[in-house]
Amino acid sequence: MYNLDLVTGIIIAANVAMSLKGFDNRTFFERYKFNVGQIRRGDQIRMFSSGFLHVDITHLLFNMLTLYFFAHTVILQLGTLNFIIIYAASLVFGNLLALYFHKDEYWYSAVGASGAVTGILYAAILLYPEMKLYMFFVPIPIPGYVFGVGYLLYSIYGMKNRLGNIGHDAHFGGAVGGYVITLILLPSLFKTDSGHVALLAVPILILFVLYKTGKLH
Incomplete structure (x- = not known):
């Protein structure tokens, strides 16, 4: 039995409300989606608002179910305020990385809470690395x-x-946002679980090396 905390319910409701409006109102969708050209022209609200829009019901459902399953783990360990900080920071950091890698592609657009949700997922894994996850396949x-x-x-x-x-x-x-903010909020993990902290950092180091050596694209 999973718990639906109030803050999680509010975030899910906000995602559902904005996504449904975006499904029915294309002007609204276009106004608030992530778009490199518009963001570079100064429309910074898209860095945040795009995280509450989705392409379709399946996209919305997958993200909200993932959030539902892992949010309580983070809230239980770090508290409601820190959960909100991780969620918001992961959303923005995900979009910042997308903006960085696509900065010259003015047409590049995206929507979805995936960055924020992945941040919560990675935070939960960092807090409980031995948790068991079941995949469909x-x-x-x-x-x-x-x-x-x-x-x-x-x-x-x-x-x-x-x-x-x-x-x-x-x-x-x-995911990087969730990882970094969780360690800032709970630095004792460096002592109590340094092995998993180091292991979960490996992909981040790989990305950095690939980027510095020009092998990412």
Whole structure:
């Protein structure tokens, strides 16, 4: 049985309300989506508002279900305020990374809470690295830290190969946001669980090396 905390319910309601309006009102959708050209012209609200819009019901449902399953873990350990900080920071950091990698693609657009949700997921894994996760296509439980590392390595692969119509940059940036903010809020993890802290940092170091050596794109 999972708990639906008040703050999680409010965030889910905000995502549902804005996404449904975006489905019905294309002008609204275009006004608040992430778009490199508009952001570089000074429309900074899109860095945040785009995180509450979704492409369709499936996109919305997947993100909100993921948030529902992992939000309480973070709230239980760090509290409501810190949960909000991680969510908001991960959303913005995900979009900042997407903006950085696509800064010269003025047409590039994206929507979705994936960056924020991935940040919460990665924070939960950092707090409880041995948690067991079940995937539709894998019949056995996967330790959280294995999933976290694998997910970010897949995101790097997706970024490098422009795989699918997916914002891999935002996913990766959101995870990094969740990782960094969680460690800032709970630095004792460096002492109590340094092995998992180091392991979960490996994909971040790989991305940095690939970028510095010009092998990312």
